[in-house]
Amino acid sequence: MDSVKSENKKLHFGEFQVDPRAGELYRGKKKIKVQQQPMQVLVALLEAGGEVVTREELRERIWPADTFVDFEHSLNTAIKKLRQALGDRPTDAKFVETLPRRGYRFLATVTATEGRAEPKAGTAEGLEGKVFTVAAEEGIECIVGPVNNAAFREWERLKELGDDVGVSMMIAEKRLLLLAVGQEVRMLSVDPATGWYEARVLEGEHYGRTALIHQKSLKETSHKKRK
Helix, strand or coil, X not given: CCCCCCCCEEEEECCEEEECCCCEEEECCEEECCCHHHHHHHHHXXXXXXXXXXHHHHHHHHCCCCCCCCHHHHHHHHHHHHHHHHCCCHHHCCCEEEECCCEEEECCCCEEEECCCCCCCCCCCCCCCCEEEECCCCCCCEEEEXXXXXXXXXXXXXXXXCCHHHHHHHHHCCCEEEEECCCEEEEEECCXXXXXXXXXXXXXXXXXXXXXXXXXXXXXXXXXXXX
C-alpha cells in the first residue's frame, strides 16, 4: 500500500472509505458516527498495511504516558465500538482480527486515493464573523459545546469511559455548555480539518462565553452579521 500515512489520502476498503485527516468514516455516501479513539485505532490499523499492530503500539500512539486512564478497558471499548461501526464480529472477523495477548490486524485490502472522503457542506473561507444558529436533529433541544480544547479532550475521554457522572460535573462546572437549538452564535475561528469551530454565544444563559461547536450543529442565519 503506497503512502497510506499521507494526510491528503482517503482510504478505501470494501464499501467503506476513511478520511484520516477529518476523522470521518463513510459507508458508501452515508457517514458513520465513530468516536475519536475508535477512529484513531482504525487509522492505525489501516496504516499498518496488514501488519500486526500491538496493544503497546496503540497505547503509545493514542494513550500517551501522561494520560491517566484504564488503558485495557479503553482499548477494549474502542475495539468494540469500531467493530460495531463496521458491522464486524470478533468470532467471524472481516476487518479487525484479534491476536490474543498481542494486538490486532486489519484483514481487508486497503487502497489509497488523493482527496477527501466526502466534501463538506461549505468551506471555512470567510466564515469568521458570521452569525449562525445552533442546529440539531429533530427532537433534540440542545447540544453540548466544550469551552476549550482541554475541556474537549476531557469530554471525549469521559465519553469513552462511559462516565456520565463526570460529564454531568463538567456541565455543572460550565466546562461544557448546553446550548439551546435556535440560539445565535458568532463564528470566531474555524478548523476544517476537524469540523470543530470556535464560536461566541450571543444570547441566553451563556451570553458572551465561547464554545467549540461542530459544523454539523451550525446553520448560517439569513442575515450576514449581527451588530
